[in-house]
Amino acid sequence: MQRASRLKRELALLSTEPPPGITCWQNQNQLDNLRAQILGGADTPYEKGVFNLEIVVPERYPFEPPKIRFLTPIYHPNIDSAGRICLDVLKLPPKGAWRPSLNISTLLSSIQLLMAEPNPDDPLMADISSEYKYNKQLFLQNAQEWTQKHA
Numbered sequence: 724m725q726r727a728s729r730l731k732r733e734l735a736l737l738s739t740e741p742p743p744g745i746t747c748w749q750n751q752n753q754l755d756n757l758r759a760q761i762l763g764g765a766d767t768p769y770e771k772g773v774f775n776l777e778i779v780v781p782e783r784y785p786f787e788p789p790k791i792r793f794l795t796p797i798y799h800p801n802i803d804s805a806g807r808i809c810l811d812v813l814k815l816p817p818k819g820a821w822r823p824s825l826n827i828s829t830l831l832s833s834i835q836l837l838m839a840e841p842n843p844d845d846p847l848m849a850d851i852s853s854e855y856k857y858n859k860q861l862f863l864q865n866a867q868e869w870t871q872k873h874a
Contacts, residue, residue: 726784730754733826742832747778755780759791759831763874764839768866769797772874776834777806778827788813788821791830798862798869800841800852809847810837 731754737747744762757778763769775794781787791813793806801809811820812833846852855862 726780726782727754729785730780733828737828742828742835745828745831745835747827747831750777755782755784757789757827759827761831761835761838763870764835767839768863769838769870769874772797772870774838774874776831780827785823785826787815788819788825789827789830791834796869796873797838798851798866799838800843800846800848800855801837803847807847808834808837809842809845810834 734747734749734757737745741747744764745759747757747759750756750758757780759776759778761774761776763772763774773795774797777792777794779790781789791808793802793808796804796806803809810833811818812825812830813819813821815821841852841855843852843855851862851865854865
C-alpha cells in the first residue's frame with residue numbers, strides 16, 4: 724500500500740511540477756508501468772530529439788530502484804542497443820547508489836544529465852565510448868544522425 728500511495732504522490736508531482744524537458748505518465752492505468760519522455764538538451768547532439776523511456780516499478784519500491792530503459796534508440800556510450808542504462812543510481816548498493824529517498828523525478832533528471840555528459844569510463848558500449856574519448860567530432864556527428872533518424 725505504501726508503494727501505491729508513494730507512486731501516486733510522485734506522479735502527481737511529476738504532472739504538476741515536472742523537471743524541465745521531462746514528462747512522465749502511467750501506461751494503460753497500471754501504476755507500476757510508466758512511460759516518460761526526455762527532450763534532448765540544448766547544445767548536445769540530442770537537441771530537438773524526443774526520447775521515450777519505459778519505467779517498470781518493482782514490488783519492493785522504494786527499497787529497490789525502478790527499471791528504466793530507453794525505447795527510442797540513442798547513440799550513447801552508457802546506453803546499449805536494448806535501451807539499458809549504465810547509471811549508478813539505477814542499481815542497489817554495494818555496486819550502485821540507489822537510496823529509498825530518491826524518486827522517479829530524480830532518476831529521470833539524472834538520465835537527462837547523463838545524456839548531456841556521458842561517462843566514457845563506465846561504458847555499456849565500448850566502441851561508442853572509445854569514439855567519444857578519442858574522436859569526439861565523429862561521436863557528435865553519429866549521435867546527431869541517430870537523434871534525427873530515431874527521435
